[in-house]
Amino acid sequence: MTISPHADFSQRPHPLQGECRRCGKEHSLCLGRAPVLGAGLMMQLISRGCLDGGGPRPATGVHSTLPLFGENRGKMLGVLEGVDACGKPVVLRAFSGQFNGLWNIDGWVPPLFDIQVWQEENTRTEKEIKHLGAVINQAQENDSTLLFLKRRRKLLSRKLMARLHELYHLQNFRGERAALGDFFTDRRGIPTGAGDCCAPKLLNYAVLHDIIPFGITEFYWGRTTRSKDRVHGRFYPACTEKCLPLMGFLLCGLEERQRQRIS
Numbered sequence: 583m584t585i586s587p588h589a590d591f592s593q594r595p596h597p598l599q600g601e602c603r604r605c606g607k608e609h610s611l612c613l614g615r616a617p618v619l620g621a622g623l624m625m626q627l628i629s630r631g632c633l634d635g636g637g638p639r640p641a642t643g644v645h646s647t648l649p650l651f652g653e654n655r656g657k658m659l660g661v662l663e664g665v666d667a668c669g670k671p672v673v674l675r676a677f678s679g680q681f682n683g684l685w686n687i688d689g690w691v692p693p694l695f696d697i698q699v700w701q702e703e704n705t706r707t708e709k710e711i712k713h714l715g716a717v718i719n720q721a722q723e724n725d726s727t728l729l730f731l732k733r734r735r736k737l738l739s740r741k742l743m744a745r746l747h748e749l750y751h752l753q754n755f756r757g758e759r760a761a762l763g764d765f766f767t768d769r770r771g772i773p774t775g776a777g778d779c780c781a782p783k784l785l786n787y788a789v790l791h792d793i794i795p796f797g798i799t800e801f802y803w804g805r806t807t808r809s810k811d812r813v814h815g816r817f818y819p820a821c822t823e824k825c826l827p828l829m830g831f832l833l834c835g836l837e838e839r840q841r842q843r844i845s
């Protein structure tokens with residue numbers, strides 16, 4: 583697998599939109615100059631082959647983009663253009679989920695939770711789940727406790743997911759706070775990876791650091807997905823399943839803040 587030196591800029595990027603339950607209307611954030619900044623980031627990724635901005639180009643290392651072109655395929659990356667409290671232009675960058683097992687990389691916005699607490703929760707319960715797995719593997723097919731052990735393992739995983747989801751905190755431009763569970767109230771619950779995409783990470787970071795966004799976009803970087811719904815170097819709108827339900831809330835109050843900051 584070779585890395586294509588060409589990024590595809592032919593696809594029209596998409597603005598961010600979402601229905602707000604509070605106001606009963608749709609809030610949006612335009613593209614602004616984000617696609618241009620996104621294209622600049624693509625060029626940097628092509629020339630450097632890693633997520634780092636400065637220093638000598640590392641051929642390998644944990645921030646290398648090489649794994650994105652392998653078996654596990656690519657990742658969505660996002661760019662937000664904004665203005666800080668002093669009126670200075672700011673560019674924020676985000677990667678979806680974890681990058682190479684990392685939640686935090688210098689120069690990229692962090693996730694919506696306290697990483698240390700997340701890791702403590704995760705490690706503790708994962709250990710228990712692994713231990714149960716080992717016991718299950720050693721148990722005989724006709725062992726009466728087998729079903730009980732399997733049920734217990736399933737319950738533990740579900741509880742862990744619920745606990746991890748509780749660690750996510752969202753805040754909007756009105757200073758209102760919400761939890762992930764507030765947005766996914768039907769039987770299916772919170773979809774895997776909700777809150778880990780670029781758009782919520784970028785918007786939440788902007789809110790917490792008094793940065794007013796004027797543009798945002800996301801693009802896919804790496805080996806095209808098997809279903810071909812994500813192609814290397816193409817811009818995509820925020821995803822329907824995980825992000826759309828959050829957007830109305832996260833963008834609420836932004837229009838007013840934009841007017842204040844530019845006046």
Ligand SMILES: [Zn+2]
Binds near residue numbers: 820825826
């Ligand atoms: Zn998403």
Ligand SMILES: [Zn+2]
Binds near residue numbers: 602603609830834835
């Ligand atoms: Zn609203």
